[in-house]
Every structure is written in C-alpha cells, then in structure tokens.
Amino acid sequence: MADDSQIRIGVLSCTNIVRKVSRAINLAPNATVAAIASISNSIEEMKSFAASNNFPPTAKIHGSYESLLEDPDVDAVYFPIPASLHVDWAVRAAQKGKHILLDKPVALSVYEFDQIVEACEANGIQFMDGTQWIHNPRTAKIKEFLTDPASFGQLKTVQSCFSFAANENFLKKDIRVKPGLDGLGALGDAGWYTIQASLLANSFRLPKTVTALPGHVLNDAGIVLSCGALLDWEEGVTATIYCSFLANVTMEITAIGTKGTLRVHDFVIPFQETEASFTTSTTDCLSEHKTMNEIPQEACMVIEFARLVGEIKSRGAKPDGFWLSFSRKTQVIVDAVKESLDNNLERVLVSGR
C-alpha cells in the first residue's frame, strides 16, 4: 500500500521513458507508482514490465486508459503518449480529477493545448510538462546567475542547441518523425528544450517575434528533422535555437549579458547523474560551478510535481499556474516556428498570443 502522504501516479504505456520516470517515482519519497495502463501490451506483458521496473506490488494493471482514469486510487497520471493523443486524454484526465504530468510537446498546437488549459483550470488540476532539466538543482543556480544584475547584467543574447544523431531505425519508425503521431518532429522534441532555455534566460517573457532560419531539413512526410529559429524581444535582445535529429549529440546554452557569460554543455541531460556543472565568465574572471543532486533530475521533477499535488490534496491549495503558463509559452513559440517554416520563413508576431 502507498504511504498516505505519497501521491499515487498512474503511468501510461510500457515505453523506455516509462522505465526512466517510474524509476524516478520510486526514488521520490512523496510519490509512488499506483497503476499502469497500456493499449498495445497484454496484461501479462504489463505485469512483467511492472516487475522488471520495480513497481510496488500494489500497482494495479489496467487494460485501458479509461479504466486507469476511473481508478480512485490514482491521484495523477504521467502521459508519455504521442502528442496527437494529448488533448483528448489530458482533457479526460482533468475531467476525472487526475493531476497531469504530460510529456513534451504538450500538444500539436496552442489551439489544442488551450483545451487542456481550460480543463485543468475548470477542475483544479495541477499540470506540469515532463521536461526534466528545469528541475535539476543546477538550473536554479543558473537562474540565479542570469538574474544577477551585478555579475550577469542584462541579457543580450542566448544561443542554445540540442541535437542528436538519430539512427536509421529512428528516422524511419520513431513516433517523432510520423505526421500522425508527434507531427512537430525535432522542433517539438529537441526544440522544446532550447525554447525553454531561451525563456528561462529571459525571465519567462514571450518574445515579440519568432523567425525560422534558412537551412531546415524536412523528411519526405514534411516533418522537421532539423531547424533553427531566432526569437526577438525587440530591445536588442535575441535568442537563437537549433534543434536536430541529424547532428552529433550536443546540448548547449551560451547566454551573454552586458557583464557576464554563461556556458552549459549538457543542459538537457547532465554528463553525470548526480552532479552537474556550468561556467560563468566576466571580463576578468572565469568560474566553474558544480552542483550536486543526490537523486537524478527526473526524480527532482517528480518530487516537485507530487509536492504541488500534495498541497492541493491535503491542504486544499490551488494549483501552481506557473507550469501551465510555461508550457503554453513554449508551445506558442513552437507554433510560431512552424508557422514561419510553413510561410517562407516570414517573421511571426507572437506577443499577445
């Protein structure tokens, strides 16, 4: 049985990312895996998956997503399903009173995502997207540096990229290159991280305009395999992002302020699981910073999500709206890059969206 103070999380599907996140739930003292449902695995396969991933023996096996959403012993649901299914299942989950941990991209468009927003707000649901690096203690330290007027000054530009060289199998079969599934390709996947890095560096303000850059690569079905974009805050403050399934693994943030520079070389997944580093420099000083995290960043994410759900469940707190808003802004920029790509790289006005 779950400890009463633990948030009971149901997970969907038996994919690799569920292995990682269920391990994180196991590591989080305030959460437990309460149930699993898969539509492409038999009950036997799910049982074996649960056992091999150390689910608690109390974890229930559901033959359908509907059944898991009806389960009164599930407080929240982790959704690592294709983006094309998000709006439908997230809205249903919210209507059933389940809190939501949703993988990125959170939807195929802001239009879709706003239906999730509405359902969450109407039902008092805590929402969070499943981006893990934001919860690494290193990120808090990075934010501290970027918002310190004495050492960083005012942001001028932030350049981030996330690429990895996908193998042939991925490029043929992964859901991230299929129009009917995660139709946003590298932009909704790797690009999501770079957009959030740009927002983080700009105190989560939306840029005024977004422009896709020449040189993008699409597959035969029109899915983005590689692209770049320029975000413009219109006061001489810009960000460039680059995301690709076709280039060696690189996870870089370079943020330049009037007084300081930040460099991170492994922002998405730190080279080591329990420590992470970044460098800062000013005109006369280059410093290496290291942060330790006893548990991996994905468990930090689960702890924060479960903490917020716990506040709602046990104290009647309101959901923390930051996470919905952060995901929405990210999706607004994803949409704008897509719109620019679809319209001959025209500049897209996003302020007010």
Place this chain on the structure above:
Amino acid sequence: MADDSQIRIGVLSCTNIVRKVSRAINLAPNATVAAIASISNSIEEMKSFAASNNFPPTAKIHGSYESLLEDPDVDAVYFPIPASLHVDWAVRAAQKGKHILLDKPVALSVYEFDQIVEACEANGIQFMDGTQWIHNPRTAKIKEFLTDPASFGQLKTVQSCFSFAANENFLKKDIRVKPGLDGLGALGDAGWYTIQASLLANSFRLPKTVTALPGHVLNDAGIVLSCGALLDWEEGVTATIYCSFLANVTMEITAIGTKGTLRVHDFVIPFQETEASFTTSTTDCLSEHKTMNEIPQEACMVIEFARLVGEIKSRGAKPDGFWLSFSRKTQVIVDAVKESLDNNLERVLVSGR
C-alpha cells in the same frame, strides 16, 4: 641593420595595435620593423614610440605614408588604418611593390577590395589580412578535427560569436563606430572573426545565401553595434554568427558534425598567450585538447607572412593566393549581411560573387 634574410616591415600609425604587432615582428626571427610613418604624430612622437616599443635603432621614421612607400629598404607594410583608407593606400603600396599585411575589415566593400586584389595580382604582391587567431597552432589542430570524417563526420552547423562590452568612450569616439572611418561597425570588426570561423568550418566554401537576423542594433549614425546572421550552404548545413560591441566579452565556436562536436571558448584571443585549448566530443567521449605556442599567435602570423614574402623575394616564388581569396570571401559575406540589414533582412544570394 636587418639580417639579410629578414623581411623588412614598415608600420603605419602609432596606435595600440601597432604596439602589439611590432612586438610580434620583433619576436618573429624572419622579420624586422624597418620603418614607421604616421600622419597624426610628430617625428618626435614617432621616435619616442619607436624607442618605447623596442624598434631596432635602424628603423626609419617617415613623415608621410608616401615617403614610407618609396623607401627601398621596406619590403612589406602593415596597415592598421581605418578601413575607408584601405583601398587607396593598399593599391599604392602594391604599385610600389610592397607586400601587404592589412587589418580587417580589408575594405568597405568587395567592390573596393577587388581593386586591391587587382593591384596585388598585377604586381606579384603577397597579401594577408591581419587576423591573428587563424595562425595560432591551435587553429591547425581544430581544422584537423573538423576535416576528419571519422571523428567529426560532416558539418551540420557552426555557431560562433564574438562580443565585447565597449565603454562609453569607445561607443562615442572609436573609428569602428564612425561612418567615415570603419563604417562596417561591429560587423566588420567582431563579425569578421565569426565569418572566418564559419568559413574555416566549411573548408573555406562560400555559402549559397546569407540572411541577417532580426534584433540588430544600430547607433544614431546607422553603424552596426550588434547583429547576427545565418549562412546557408543549402544541404542542411548552416552557420550562425553573432557580433556585438554591447555584450560581455565572449569568443565562442561550437561546430556540430554528424559524429562530433567542437567547442572553443576563446577563439579570437586565447585566455593564455602561449597555450590554448579546445574540446571535442563524440557520443561517448569528451576530450580536452591543449596546444602550446612558444610565441604569441600574432607573431605566428608575422612569421607566416614573412616566410611567404621571403619565398617571393629570395626564390622568385609566386604569392600564395589563399590569403587574398580568404579575405575576399569574408568581405563578400560582410557585404551580404550589410545588404540584408539594409533591405529588411532579405535573403541575399552570394554564390558566384
């Protein structure tokens, strides 16, 4: 007296950069400072400048550039004068048979630079622009990595930036922010380095198109203080450059290939004078590389320049055309960024220019 095998270099002006380059000439065993001319300093001031910068006692003092160019004991001239004067003086120097070490930007436009090209070619002149980092032994090692199909693969993107936060005095009075002098601003200065880094990473091939990015900053006279651009080679291969007089000093190259990634954090001026480092990474390996140079990179530049001049002088060799061509390609891209900035950020076709 200069050793007969030494190339005798005349320098123009008494500026800080002449202090740095004349020190480099002194450090180069195959070159010597043979003369100085300044149009804004008295003979007495030049004598004192020569003494305080350890010019050989044989170095001649000329009251005009013309007089220095007539000096039969000068083989080559270093020109750290405003870009608006380059075409006039470089063409005159070539016509007088003087080899040319010309500071960047080499001209205000390719149209102007082609007059220098023509004069050099007609008179058998060795040309080199005064960009120093290209001559650091580290750069040869970087090139080796970038052209190694086994460890780097094929280039996908290269992102480079060079910024420094100029003080108020610079922003008001430096020649680099004056329309009549170095009218290309941060683009012709800091941007020059980032363009050469992009060309180096692409085996010195010109891109197909160049597009300036939104978010540039101009001063009241219309001079670029900060801008970015995208270079597109049209096979999914791109470069982004960022140059600024308004952001903390940052000198970054990140080049991503299909198999490897290169990172350099101090490409323009290494943090240390006699050693330099860079990192390379592949999927499973991160390596730090260090190169040593007994003499600073600006002396490496002088040695190479003097070596080429020496080949012409003593063996009747032909000038090495690589350097003219490299400078010209850089200027083509500078012009294209400027053209794009001047035309609402339109994409500019450069192939064939």
